[in-house]
Amino acid sequence: MLELSNIGRRYRVAEREVVALEDISVTLPQGSFTTVVGRSGCGKTTLLRILAGLTTPSEGTLDYGANASPRIGVVFQDARLMPWLSVSDNVGFGLKGRFEQGVVETRCLEVLELVGLENFHAAMPSQLSGGMAQRVAIARALVMEPDLLLLDEPFAALDAFTRRAMQNELIDIWQKRRPTIVFVTHDVEEAVLLGQHVLELDQGRLVGQEPIESAYPRDPTDPAVARHRRDILARLLGPQASPTSSLSTLTKETL
Ligand SMILES: Nc1ncnc2c1ncn2[C@@H]1O[C@H](COP(=O)(O)OP(=O)(O)OP(=O)(O)O)[C@@H](O)[C@H]1O
Numbered sequence: 001m002l003e004l005s006n007i008g009r010r011y012r013v014a015e016r017e018v019v020a021l022e023d024i025s026v027t028l029p030q031g032s033f034t035t036v037v038g039r040s041g042c043g044k045t046t047l048l049r050i051l052a053g054l055t056t057p058s059e060g061t062l063d064y065g066a067n068a069s070p071r072i073g074v075v076f077q078d079a080r081l082m083p084w085l086s087v088s089d090n091v092g093f094g095l096k097g098r099f100e101q102g103v104v105e106t107r108c109l110e111v112l113e114l115v116g117l118e119n120f121h122a123a124m125p126s127q128l129s130g131g132m133a134q135r136v137a138i139a140r141a142l143v144m145e146p147d148l149l150l151l152d153e154p155f156a157a158l159d160a161f162t163r164r165a166m167q168n169e170l171i172d173i174w175q176k177r178r179p180t181i182v183f184v185t186h187d188v189e190e191a192v193l194l195g196q197h198v199l200e201l202d203q204g205r206l207v208g209q210e211p212i213e214s215a216y217p218r219d220p221t222d223p224a225v226a227r228h229r230r231d232i233l234a235r236l237l238g239p240q241a242s243p244t245s246s247l248s249t250l251t252k253e254t255l
Pocket residue numbers: 011012013018019020038039040041042043044045046047186
């Protein structure tokens with residue numbers, strides 16, 4: 001159980017105070033899959049960084065529950081691989097020196113298999129496509145066997161086909177390993193396809209929480225999925241979000 005109580009974060013930018021997060025209270029059950037959705041600048045990355053322990057909140061408390069120092073894996077929007085290291089060495093970097101070389105190699109191969117890149121273990125990052133590099137970044141987070149896996153718009157730069165495949169892969173991995181996942185996205189459909197629970201952020205505030213009970217893998221054309229998507233958009237965009245208005249179509253695409 002991961003508990004955020006009245007979390008706030010303020011920044012001082014050019015003499016002005018920016019409220020990135022305000023009064024966020026939420027409980028994430030162990031092994032759950034939560035998605036966080038909202039428009040650019042609403043505080044998603046700040047929330048993820050606070051969960052990762054990379055940013056300290058200005059107010060409120062973060063309680064990791066029974067396991068006070070969980071292993072945390074973070075996947076950023078860009079893969080951030082070390083270009084001079086092979087795929088395998090990138091994945092195993094955090095394990096080096098802590099385990100025997102043979103154990104590191106076995107664990108790297110295992111997670112590369114999970115993300116479908118076992119044949120690329122000796123490749124260099126420059127030889128990978130964007131989607132493959134992102135899968136390596138996911139493997140690098142998974143190899144640490146995280147209790148908490150935090151992903152910041154990890155598929156935002158991918159084409160629709162690769163993105164769908166990666167979404168399904170992530171669901172598979174979660175079902176096999178069951179880490180607690182928090183997945184940030186600005187795409188409402190992605191939030192609904194992946195999350196058991198969708199947190200809706202707007203201007204630093206939690207403006208809605210939507211539980212999604214549909215079975216995995218989810219189909220975007222399933223009426224239940226479409227209804228959740230519509231309800232979330234209505235809360236995030238306000239009353240203009242009627243499905244027929246061209247303004248709402250435009251805003252939906254750009255949210
Ligand atoms: N290190 C920082 N210093 C100053 N202000 C910051 C810092 N990090 C974030 N902010 C501010 O906090 C607010 C929320 O930023 P954040 O990066 O969390 O948004 P986001 O929802 O992740 O946006 P995006 O979808 O564009 O990635 C913004 O107004 C941003 O300018």
